[in-house]
Amino acid sequence: MKLRDDDVWIVTLPKCGTTWMQELLWLLLNNCDFEGALAKDQELRTPFLEFGYSVFHDPNRSFGPIEDLKSPRLIKSHLSLALLPSKLWEGKNKVIYVSRNPLDSYVSRYYHGVSFGFNYGKSLHQYFDEVLASDDFPTEFIEHAHEFYQLRNEPWVFYTSFEMMKKDLRGVINDVSRFLNKPINDQQMEKLLKHLSFAEMKKNPTTNHLWELAQVQHENAGKEMHPFVRRGDVNGYKDELKPEQIEKANVRIQEVLAKNGVTLDELL
Numbered sequence: 001m002k003l004r005d006d007d008v009w010i011v012t013l014p015k016c017g018t019t020w021m022q023e024l025l026w027l028l029l030n031n032c033d034f035e036g037a038l039a040k041d042q043e044l045r046t047p048f049l050e051f052g053y054s055v056f057h058d059p060n061r062s063f064g065p066i067e068d069l070k071s072p073r074l075i076k077s078h079l080s081l082a083l084l085p086s087k088l089w090e091g092k093n094k095v096i097y098v099s100r101n102p103l104d105s106y107v108s109r110y111y112h113g114v115s116f117g118f119n120y121g122k123s124l125h126q127y128f129d130e131v132l133a134s135d136d137f138p139t140e141f142i143e144h145a146h147e148f149y150q151l152r153n154e155p156w157v158f159y160t161s162f163e164m165m166k167k168d169l170r171g172v173i174n175d176v177s178r179f180l181n182k183p184i185n186d187q188q189m190e191k192l193l194k195h196l197s198f199a200e201m202k203k204n205p206t207t208n209h210l211w212e213l214a215q216v217q218h219e220n221a222g223k224e225m226h227p228f229v230r231r232g233d234v235n236g237y238k239d240e241l242k243p244e245q246i247e248k249a250n251v252r253i254q255e256v257l258a259k260n261g262v263t264l265d266e267l268l
């Protein structure tokens, strides 16, 4: 894949606040063009690297949605560091990484899966028992974040979390604007805070993925659907998973964290 020197990457695992950060990044890279943001689906403004094939159904055009973008491009990916272009290591491109508590992310994945037809007929508790039975949990999750956490002081990497964004969105906006070298004035900051609020993103048709849900609505008529911008809480898993599931998950999480020599507080 050919990179351009001013490409910016948003890298996350699914359901970690990608869409939220993507909207902020796109606005910073486009001089806070709120009208432009509201005029076009986010997925078209800042495409998902791994979805190119599903747009063009042509292996030679897998990068089509990204190749067709004007610079500066904002590219979304859920790939792990080792699978991303090695050219990133030259440090010309910037990468923003957003982590999230794995349990909140898995609960969010469950509801996303229900809406898109993967988890029909399966309760959250059944789904999470399957997660707990898988060998990947939570290694995949912790290692994905930890690799970027270790690079957090590189000038081309900005590491943050869903939890940080919830705690201090203004602070994160200031830090990202400095990182991208895209200063904003007070008025732009206030508009960004409003545009990025949970309530606004939930009703904004360019960020709430209603278009994507509409694609499956026909097959899913009458079945359970959940909004993409759904709950937006930190530690929401505590009232959604069973206490014994949380306990089992936390033991596994602590084991993998210890192997990686990092704490959950550091990753979040």
Ligand code: A3P
Residues within 6 Å of the ligand: 012, 013, 014, 015, 016, 017, 018, 019, 020, 104, 107, 108, 109, 111, 196, 197, 198, 199, 201, 228, 229, 230, 231, 232, 233, 236
């Ligand atoms: P929940 O399902 O826990 O509510 P991603 O974009 O990576 O798929 O992440 C989706 C998660 O981010 C969802 O989490 C969604 O509600 C949350 N989210 C999206 N926009 C948000 C916002 N402005 N404020 C808080 N949470 C937001």
